[in-house]
Amino acid sequence: MTDQLASAVSTLITAIATAVLMAAAYYWGPRERQKRSSRRSDEHRGGREREAEEED
Amino acid sequence: MMSQGDLFNVRFFGRPFKPVAFGLCLAMIVLVVVNLENSGRLGSSWTGDAVAILAGSSFIAMMAGWWTRSQLLAEVGLLLAGVTYVLRGTFLALTIFPDQSMWFSFSTAMIAWGAFLLERLDPHRLDSEK
Numbered sequence: 001m002t003d004q005l006a007s008a009v010s011t012l013i014t015a016i017a018t019a020v021l022m023a024a025a026y027y028w029g030p031r032e033r034q035k036r037s038s039r040r041s042d043e044h045r046g047g048r049e050r051e052a053e054e055e056d
Numbered sequence: 057m058m059s060q061g062d063l064f065n066v067r068f069f070g071r072p073f074k075p076v077a078f079g080l081c082l083a084m085i086v087l088v089v090v091n092l093e094n095s096g097r098l099g100s101s102w103t104g105d106a107v108a109i110l111a112g113s114s115f116i117a118m119m120a121g122w123w124t125r126s127q128l129l130a131e132v133g134l135l136l137a138g139v140t141y142v143l144r145g146t147f148l149a150l151t152i153f154p155d156q157s158m159w160f161s162f163s164t165a166m167i168a169w170g171a172f173l174l175e176r177l178d179p180h181r182l183d184s185e186k
Contacts, residue, residue: 001150003101010103010146018139021169025176036179 059127059181060174071125076171077118080137083164084118087111087140097157103147110140127181134172141165 001009062072090096091108098104114136121129145161152158175181 003099003103003151006147006150007101007103007106010143010150011106013146014139014143017142018135021138021172022135025173029177032177033179033181 059178061130061171061178071122074122074130074171076167077122077130077134080134080164080168080171081115081118084111084115084137084140087144088115097148097152097155098144101147103143107140107144110136110143114140127175131172131175134168134175138165138168138172141168 059072061074061076063075066073087096088108088111091098091104091111094100094104096104098107114133116133117129117136118133120126121131121133141161142165145158145165148155148158148161
């Protein structure tokens with residue numbers, strides 16, 4: 001393969017790989033954080049309800 | 057600022073220390089010099105020039121991110137380091153396959169993008185940024 005063609009093809013492949021990685025990072029990251037924070041707040045709420053029941 | 061890429065309780069000039077990013081900074085300088093001299097595996101192809109520009113940008117982003125304590129710049133630097141090595145590895149795969157430089161490029165790309173994902177997907181990242 002000539003250098004020119006190899007350069008063009010490798011640029012295209014790199015662009016696709018980068019787009020896939022960024023899509024994964026920017027989609028998956030916030031979703032994971034959201035899941036973790038909702039789990040944390042559920043645990044927090046559960047603890048408070050249990051405390052209230054114990055008080056009753 | 058503290059993330060999964062930082063060494064716990066280690067400070068360098070009062071800033072968090074990211075060992076992978078520092079190692080990659082050194083690799084980026086090497087890539088810039090070698091590709092500007094056209095003395096590396098990529099020769100005088102324009103991919104070599106692109107690699108030099110990407111490596112230089114990555115180095116600047118990582119150093120600026122470390123100095124200004126910017127998580128975003130550090131992530132951009134790691135992402136660009138991965139892009140640089142994927143471009144280099146793919147070009148080598150298409151021209152002089154099989155070559156050990158190609159395998160080293162792909163493995164370093166995995167290190168860089170792995171470090172990027174560790175930073176980006178850190179569950180406490182937003183807590184420290186806001």
